[in-house]
Amino acid sequence: MDYDGLQLPAREQTIRQLRELSRKLVRELGFMRSTLAGSDMAPSAVHAIIEIGLNPGIQARDLGELLCLDKSNTSRQVAKLEALGLVRRAPLEADGRAFSLSLTETGQALRKKIDRFATDQVSAALRRIMPEDQQGLLRALALYSQALSRDNPNLAAPQGPAPAALxxxxxxxxxxxxxxxxxxxxxxxxxxxxxxxxxxxxxxxxxxxxxxxxxxxxxxxxxxxxxxxxxxxxxxxxxxxxxxxxxxxxxxxxxxxxxxxxxxxxxxxxxxxxxxxxxxxxxxxxxxxxxxxxxxxxxxxxxxxxxxxxxxxxxxxxxxxxxxxxxxxxxxxx
Missing domain, CATH: 3.40.630.30 (Gcn5-related N-acetyltransferase (GNAT))
Known part of the structure; x- marks a missing residue:
């Protein structure tokens, strides 16, 4: 259902406030920094490590869908993590050209470090919010996340640049x-x-x-x-x-x-x-x-x-x- 037709009086103000809060969340969670979650990894790499750790054996195309990345950017990310010894690839028996992804021991250790950092960060914030408000926050964030995922312009097929000069x-x-x-x-x-x-x-x-x-x-x-x-x-x-x-x-x-x-x-x-x-x-x-x-x-x-x-x-x-x-x-x- 599209709720656009309700046209509540405070709609423009709500949009402005949500944008401001979204920007603040991005800053407070550290996404404006070159590294994230107490690691020396870029935000996109941290998210890739988390998703591979949660889904051992995931294929690159599925990882790209989870991270909203195109095929080229996903391949680059996986290659960088593999070169750092954090991710390993294994060919799939059903398709010799496809690979499953999993974390190495080093990658698992980094993921645990990232998890500890993120858990401590969220836990510290929740201590400042009343329990009844915490549940409301979860419901509101879930609704907002689902609404954003509908017709997301960031998922449109990118118009890639011309190949770089050789x-x-x-x-x-x-x-x-x-x-x-x-x-x-x-x-x-x-x-x-x-x-x-x-x-x-x-x-x-x-x-x-x-x-x-x-x-x-x-x-x-x-x-x-x-x-x-x-x-x-x-x-x-x-x-x-x-x-x-x-x-x-x-x-x-x-x-x-x-x-x-x-x-x-x-x-x-x-x-x-x-x-x-x-x-x-x-x-x-x-x-x-x-x-x-x-x-x-x-x-x-x-x-x-x-x-x-x-x-x-x-x-x-x-x-x-x-x-x-x-x-x-x-x-x-x-």
Whole structure:
């Protein structure tokens, strides 16, 4: 039911007072500070820890709904908590691409500290309120919370900004970051270990030393000095063939459009050089496969292999050379 039609005389005053009280609650509870609840964590991180602790095994999408966060922001939050050793992810048997979330021992200890702080804060406030008023307060807050959740504009699908500008060429630290991204991702999806990480780091290091070079380029997405996504085109102008390599996107950026932006830039570079392009990947990586197919690649061959440390089905995708439209830059630059 919508009570707007009652038009009580004091409605404007009620709205103003509720807004003032809401702002005061936000300040008194500490949400204006950079950290919350006696921890060194941001308010959004504290709420994520609380909800994961209350719902062990929760999936990221459900956590996002609870916190009113979009997919990208939820992924970033989970990745940060995982990097701090507070949250662990485990693949779901029913869906290899989905993960359940739970708190580590360190995360559980922090949650207990947060709970103690919040309980003490609320308890101290309630001691100043008569018992009969406490129950009225609970009912009023419950009604207000439910009313706010109806048609909440904060839950509307956000209009995300355009993907951030990419960096080209070698950047200090990028080799270790990219190797780490590969190691963590493929350890979870394919069971690869130290052999694979060493291979990525050594071959990527050799490639980076060759830059700048005709037909070769490295693109990265960097945030706060860390490489969170990458793609490489290793082309040979003499043969007219290019190898797409080291295409990886951190979990915190999945769904943000960064992967597609990287692939678009790489394909513009390939087309500007008139290269045929190929890549190697593994069967079962559906998100990447859809991107490759959309970019014009087609599956050319597949076969089982165990050269990476565990047995997988390797796939080779090929994209035919395309003519460069007149007026486009010859070097594939923007």
């Amino acid at each position: 960096t080209t060429g070698y950047q200090p630290g990028c080799i270790g970051d990219i190797a780490g991204l590969h190691a963590r991702y493929y350890a979870g999806t394919s069971g690869f270990g130290v052999f694979f990480e060493h291979k990525v780091a050594s071959e990527l290091g050799a490639f980076a030393q060759s830059l700048p070079a005709a037909g070769k380029q490295l693109w990265t997405h960097v945030e706060q000095g860390r490489t969170l996504a990458s793609i490489v085109i290793d082309g040979d102008p003499a043969s007219g063939v290019a190898h797409l390599r080291w295409f990886i996107v951190d979990d915190s950026l999945r769904g943000s459009g960064v992967g597609r932006h990287l692939l678009d830039q790489a394909m513009a570079f390939v087309d500007a050089h008139g290269f045929e392009c190929y890549l190697w990947t593994f069967k079962g990586l559906e998100a990447a496969r859809h991107l490759y197919l959309a970019a014009g690649f087609a599956l050319a061959e597949e076969a089982p292999g165990d050269q990476w440390g565990s047995r997988v089905v390797e796939q080779r995708y090929v994209r035919a050379a395309r003519a460069v439209p007149l007026g486009e830059p010859a070097d594939g630059s923007d």
